[in-house]
Amino acid sequence: MQQPFGVILAGGLASRMGGGDKALLPLAGRPLLSHVVDRIEPQVAGLALNANGDPARFASFGLPVLADPVAGHPGPLAGVLAGLDWAAAQGGDSIVTVAADTPFFPGDLVPRLLLAAEGGAAPLALAASCAAGGVHLQPTFGLWPVSLRDALRQALASGTRKVRLWAREQGAQVAEFPAPGLDPFFNINTPEDLARAEAILAR
Template identity: 65%
Template sequence: MSAPLGVILAGGRATRMGGGDKGVLPLGGQTLLSRVIDRLSPQVAGLALNANGDPARFEACGLPVLADSIEGFAGPLAGVLAGLDWAAAQGAEAIVTAAADTPFFPTDLVARLQETGQGMAAPLVLAATPDARRGQVRHPTFGLWPVSLRDDLRAALNDGLRKVVLWTERHGGREAVFPVADIDPFFNVNTPDDLARAEQMLGVLA
């Protein structure tokens, strides 16, 4: 299976951080976004950033910036759709998404998502982690998405669908389960306290 294109989802409003772009926050001498770029780019055939507003603020990243085509902050699925439309224009079959505020996601994210999707006519796979209380926790901003379903996704969004899992279950989506070792690989930075915790996690990983 060929490497998919990658799309970093940075279209949220970061309300719990006081607004603005979480991706520009510093973490261990780099920005959150640069850490995500460094982690995802070796796993994919090309990379773009989904973000709304003035794209010039991301010029230093050197990536195409894809705005949502669905009005009104429709959530991560709108970013997925923007990525799928971009990928379709390049003749790609699939994208893998990652969140811009999650700096420790697995370095084998793409390989394991693709492995889980083997045998599916339209591979649609979300990342998940085991949880002692809740069983399995899905991480809907980390997934493998087939370009062939982009028009179905567009129609669903225009009909008001916002929950990722409702759409993936509709199409028989699977989950790729990733182990949790010293840290949660899908820990994301939502608040100033989370950013402080991420600095501590860097020490654990060092």
């Protein structure tokens, strides 16, 4: 398998943050998106951003901006499809998706997703954090093969919206990441979460 392309999912509505672009919120003096780019860019063959609306607001990042190919904000699966179509046009055979509001995800995310996917029916894997409370699937962090893009397009057209359900139906494997302290997939949903992330980076 080739090195995957990367797609940052930023197509949500950020309702718990009062709307707007969470990805552009300042964190430690830089946009939140900058922290995410720094983590994923070294792990992938190329990088794009899934976001809706005017792409010019992300111009300073120098990334291709991919709008959802399905209207009505159907959720992360639409961003996955946008990424798969983009990667196919680049000659890629897979993508890894990450969430734009999760600044501390693992620096070895991609190799461990690739390892988990080996031996599966398709090279498809989702990340999960593991702590004393159990295993928690992180469905926006996944390895997705371009070969499934037509099946995903049909699923979205028929009303499928749940990432983990569709991924499970395709035989997704799970890559487990230990989370003994801070969950590496801690994401920023509220102003309190943003303050917590600031405190973590200050330490």
